[in-house]
Amino acid sequence: MSDSVTGSSVRRNVIRQSNQRCVVLHGSNEIMVENNVAYDTHGHCYILEDGAEMENTFKDNLGAKTRNQKHSIGATDKKAATFWVTNTKNHL
Numbered sequence: 001m002s003d004s005v006t007g008s009s010v011r012r013n014v015i016r017q018s019n020q021r022c023v024v025l026h027g028s029n030e031i032m033v034e035n036n037v038a039y040d041t042h043g044h045c046y047i048l049e050d051g052a053e054m055e056n057t058f059k060d061n062l063g064a065k066t067r068n069q070k071h072s073i074g075a076t077d078k079k080a081a082t083f084w085v086t087n088t089k090n091h092l
Contacts, residue, residue, distance in 0.1 A: 001026055001027035001028065002027065002028040003027065003028065003029060004029050004030055005028055005029065005030060005031055006030045007030075008028075008030070008031050008032070009031065009032040009033070009034065010023055010031065010032070010033045010034075010036065011032070011033075011034045011035055011036070012034075012035045012036065013036045013037075014036075014037050014038075014039075015036065015037070015038040015039070015041060015045075016038070016039045016040055016041070017039075017040050017041070018038070018041040018042065018043075019041075019042050019043075019070070020042065020043055020069075020073075021041070021042075021043040021044055021045065021047060022036075022038040022041050022044075022045040022046060022047075022063065023036065023038075023045070023046050023047070023061075024044075024047045024049055025047070025048055025049065025053050025056055026049035026050065026053070027049070027050070027052060027053065028053060028056070029053060029054050029055050029056060030054075030055045030056065031056045031057070032056075032057050032059070033046065033056065033057065033058045033059070033061060034057070034058075034059040034060055034061070035059070035060050035061070036061045036062070037061075037062045037063075037064075038061075038062070038063045038064070038066075038082075039063075039064050039065055040064075040065045040067070041063070041065070041066055041067065042067045042068070042069050042070060042080070043067075043068075043069040043073075043077050043080050044066075044076070044077070044080050044081055044082075044084035045063040045066050045080070045081070045082045045083065045084075046058055046061055046063060046082065046083050046084070047083075047084040048084065048085055048086045048087055048090060049086070050086060051086035051087045052087070053086075053087055053090065054087060054089040054090060055089065055090065055091070056090045056091070057090070057091040058083070058090070058091070058092050059091075063082035063083070064082075066080050066081070066082040067080060068080045
């Protein structure tokens, strides 16, 4: 919920065995998400939360073994996606 954060980044992280998603951008714009690896996680992994997020860049990220959320926090968590994109005004 940071609005415009030009120059901010989430880079070169390993996220493994997360029980609650991976990288969630919610109400934030112009973030670079790059060169991250997520493995054996539950819930949507790389996610644009509600569709208001714009001009974010997802580059060279890997997600493997994305599992459905055990205890749903949203209507879509029982059908988890590695990349959950709710607005096409982003760069993938």
